[in-house]
Amino acid sequence: MHASEEPAHADYFALRNRLLGPLRNRFLTADQLCEAGRLMCGRPESLSLYGIPAPEMAAREIRILGRTAIECTKDPHPIAIAGVIADIEAITPEADGEAMVVDLFCGSGNIGHHLGRCLGRPVYASELDPVVYEAGRRNLDRIGSTVRLRHADYRDLLGALPARSERDVYIVEPSWGRAFTSEGLDLTRTSPPVPEIIGHIQRSRGHVPCLVVVETSDRVVRGSLDTWCGKAVHLRTLAPKPFPPHRTGSRFHFYRLSESREADPLKWTP
Ligand SMILES: C[S@@+](CC[C@H](N)C(=O)[O-])C[C@H]1O[C@@H](n2cnc3c(N)ncnc32)[C@H](O)[C@@H]1O
Structure with missing residues (x-):
């Protein structure tokens, strides 16, 4: 500095x-x-x-x-995320069914709002904190957003949303809290841990493949991104230019989750 x-x-x-x-x-x-x-x-x-x-x-x-x-994911990052999803889908085979976007830890709802508009898909979102939920709900109403936001734990939302298409997209950005260490973000210590979230997504879909976007800071504890992957395929990492002046940047990691049950991330052991 x-x-x-x-x-x-x-x-x-x-x-x-x-x-x-x-x-x-x-x-x-x-x-x-x-x-x-x-x-x-x-x-x-x-x-x-x-x-x-x-x-x-x-x-x-x-x-x-x-x-x-x-905590929010600020403009213009959600639009850049939508661009990467469109790029990925342009080079992958068509899939049956009407694809959805699921914003599991929605906070402001800004990611879901932009993805729904850019991709023309229904968006389902969950937010557990009652105060954050009320604020998000109110703002989304004000702007006429079509995001369907539930005041719920992400697992309840997953339980209500079976797979629709192999192009379904899940946004994963849980609270960081004690996961934010001097060595970077430890994805096995977020609340809830990312490996556990991935396992719940896979089971809610009966292991039908999908796309998962995991947001992190620009420094991730060595190996903590890889441990949960199992047979998930890392497709892209989006590294937008950081906002000055604090210069810490966000990263958005795009994965294709496979249908393998053996690759269940809950089998991860520290
Ligand atoms: C890092 S913030 C996400 C911010 C969001 N990307 C945005 O643009 O505003 C994480 C959010 O997840 C919520 N949360 C934490 N645990 C949750 C759970 N089990 N289910 C649903 N939401 C949860 C927190 O209250 C918090 O608002």
Whole structure:
């Protein structure tokens, strides 16, 4: 880090602590949203959800919780994800059935919202936290989104959604919490752990193949992405340019889950 970046870095982490601490379950004011945009993304307009930049959110009656401002997948990343899915499908055989998108840990719902629009597919989403759910539900209603959001544990949503097509897409971004270590993100320690989530997806589909997108930070604990894969095939990793000034980037890993029962990720052992 350059010396000139240090104050911005310190301000960013101070903001992060406030958003995940006292402001965690509070709606941010217009000023706080703009400050968050400046410190997290370089300028207020670059903090954007549902295609609405931070300075316009209040007027559009979009309400963002402190924790969601940190945790959400910000524009334009969901549109880039949709582009990669379209690229992958362009070179894979057609599949029967009307494919769906399932956003298992939906938070703001921003990923599901954009994927539904870009891919023209029904989107089903679950969010367990009642406060995050209410906020997400309200914002999705405001923008006229067709995302079908449930206040539920992701396993309940999976239980209600058998496989429809081999082009079904699952978005996996559970809470990081103690998985965020000095060595990077440990996917075996997210809440719930990613290997467990993959196992539940496979069983809910009777092991019919599908596409899974796992979001991580730019540093992942060595091997923790590979352990759960079994016979899943890694197709692509999308590495969008990080937002200045904090410069930590997101990664989106795209996998084709196979139909092999032997590759059940719940068999993973540390
Ligand atoms: C990292 S955030 C995802 C943010 C999301 N990608 C967005 O764009 O806003 C993880 C979310 O999963 C929710 N969550 C945690 N455990 C869950 C579970 N078992 N089932 C459903 N949602 C859960 C958390 O409340 C949190 O909102």
